[in-house]
Amino acid sequence: MKRAEHGGNIYEIVQRLGIKEEEIIDFSANINPLGIPKDFKECLLLNINKIQKYPDPTYKDLIKEISEYHKIDSSWISVGNGATEVIFSMVREIKPKNSLILSPTFLEYERALKKVGSHIEYYELQEKNNFQIEDDFFNKLHDDIDLVILCNPNNPTSQLIVKSQMKKILNICKARNIHLMMDEAFMEFVENGDQESMIPLLKDYERMYIIKALTKFYALPGLRIGYGLSSNMKILKNIRNNQEPWSINSYAAMAGMVLKDEVYIQKSKEWITKERKRLYEELIKIKTLKVYPPSSNYILFKYLGSNKNLKEALLKSKILIRSCDNYKNLDDSFYRIAIKDKECNLKLLKALKEVSYED
Ligand SMILES: Cc1ncc(COP(=O)(O)O)c(C=O)c1O
Incomplete structure (x- = not known):
């Protein structure tokens, strides 16, 4: 049976681009950015x-x-x-x-x-x-x-x-x-x-x-x-x-x-509540995106622009997102992004706006 492709496969990308893992901001895996407790x-x-x-x-x-x-x-x-x-x-x-x-x-x-x-x-x-x-x-x-x-x-x-x-x-x-x-x-x-x-x-x-x-x-x-x-x-x-x-x-x-670990749990809940709202509200302002309101720590959106491969376009800014083209009932216009910390989210928004602007 063939393996399924998931988010988080940063290894293939760094090899292809010839860069270090630390240089990539990985929005493809939905992991709490607060890191290991x-x-x-x-x-x-x-x-x-x-x-x-x-x-x-x-x-x-x-x-x-x-x-x-x-x-x-x-x-x-x-x-x-x-x-x-x-x-x-x-x-x-x-x-x-x-x-x-x-x-x-x-x-x-x-x-x-x-x-x-x-x-x-x-x-x-x-x-x-x-x-x-x-x-x-x-x-x-x-x-x-x-x-x-x-x-x-x-x-x-x-x-x-x-x-x-x-x-x-x-x-x-x-x-x-x-x-x-x-x-x-x-x-x-x-x-x-x-x-x-x-x-x-x-x-x-x-x-x-x-x-x-x-x-x-x-x-x-x-x-x-x-x-x-x-x-x-x-x-x-x-x-x-x-x-x-x-x-x-x-x-x-x-x-x-x-x-x-109550402190970690509380801090994580505060982060997700704040950042989910902030990122969602900024994403919906981008005209080339149709964003589905999230309830978890990741957001699905449809890319409406003409730049066919948004994942490749964002990789130029060393940002990795998850293409949803291998899901049934979705196609290559759908992408999933993790919600990360404020600084990373702002970098993603900037890169998305740039790609969108060029479209
Ligand atoms: C809904 C869902 N369940 C389970 C898993 C697998 O979790 P684990 O890494 O603990 O095997 C994933 C991983 O992406 C997932 O998205």
């Missing part, structure tokens, strides 16, 4: 000797920290080498014959589903509705569907399925015995994300699964740590039994401490 960074540096030993294969401490943070039973938690591993292992154990996903959405769901031979149906999000799901989505949840995967907020559209809508979906899934997987990898960036999360409803339905990542909000993509939550003991037991031993390294096993 300071206390965790110190902990990593102090614990270099940990890699002389195997990690605890049951990841007791990590699971305890996750369980305390979400106030759920530890037996409901399955940890993995990034959220990606959790997605693949859950899909492998659910083994859906027929599945439903959004279009466009995070590319790895389709790959995980194809790997188990699932027939995939797509709900095509409409540009005219700012890529939000509409009531016709409920009709797609028919009896033949075994699993629906929803990315909330959705990547790359940055649209949130609000809790009232989610509850409606949950009720239909319950009535039709459909497994419901929700990827909340970006929920921490959403305004009042705690209230939008479906985690408190996990206890109500055994066929419900929530994917979480430490990657995005805590800026740890290279560490590879994510987890899945569910009250479905059978699926979780099978995942554990089939998981390769030590797929989470000793450093990643210590990452649970970031969940208690």
Whole structure:
């Protein structure tokens, strides 16, 4: 199976341009610009000797920290080498014959589903509705569907399925015995994300699964740590039994401490609230862009100018953005940008205005 292309592949670009990685401002990966939480960074540096030993294969401490943070039973938690591993292992154990996903959405769901031979149906999000799901989505949840995967907020559209809508979906899934997987990898960036999360409803339905990542909000993509939550003991037991031993390294096993870092969490929330508003309001002033209102830490827009390849045009200013041409239901006029710190965002705006002006 072919690999999917994602944002964050800065390596190919620096090689092609013959420049250093530090010279590029990377808007293609949606990572918190505050960087690794300071206390965790110190902990990593102090614990270099940990890699002389195997990690605890049951990841007791990590699971305890996750369980305390979400106030759920530890037996409901399955940890993995990034959220990606959790997605693949859950899909492998659910083994859906027929599945439903959004279009466009995070590319790895389709790959995980194809790997188990699932027939995939797509709900095509409409540009005219700012890529939000509409009531016709409920009709797609028919009896033949075994699993629906929803990315909330959705990547790359940055649209949130609000809790009232989610509850409606949950009720239909319950009535039709459909497994419901929700990827909340970006929920921490959403305004009042705690209230939008479906985690408190996990206890109500055994066929419900929530994917979480430490990657995005805590800026740890290279560490590879994510987890899945569910009250479905059978699926979780099978995942554990089939998981390769030590797929989470000793450093990643210590990452649970970031969940208690209130200062970092608060600072990150303040940054995202402020910068999301500021960047969005500036972007919509640029006439060659059609910008979709974001709910997460990234923004999708359509480029209306005649300069066909905006990504290449911005690379001249050493700015890397994510082309959305490999998403179903989008084309090469769509781009996704991460929201970064004020200084970087201003550089992006300046470069975008310049390209736009030339158009
Ligand atoms: C919605 C979503 N879920 C999961 C992941 C994967 O996260 P991880 O790096 O923890 O595997 C990504 C990465 O881009 C994502 O966009």
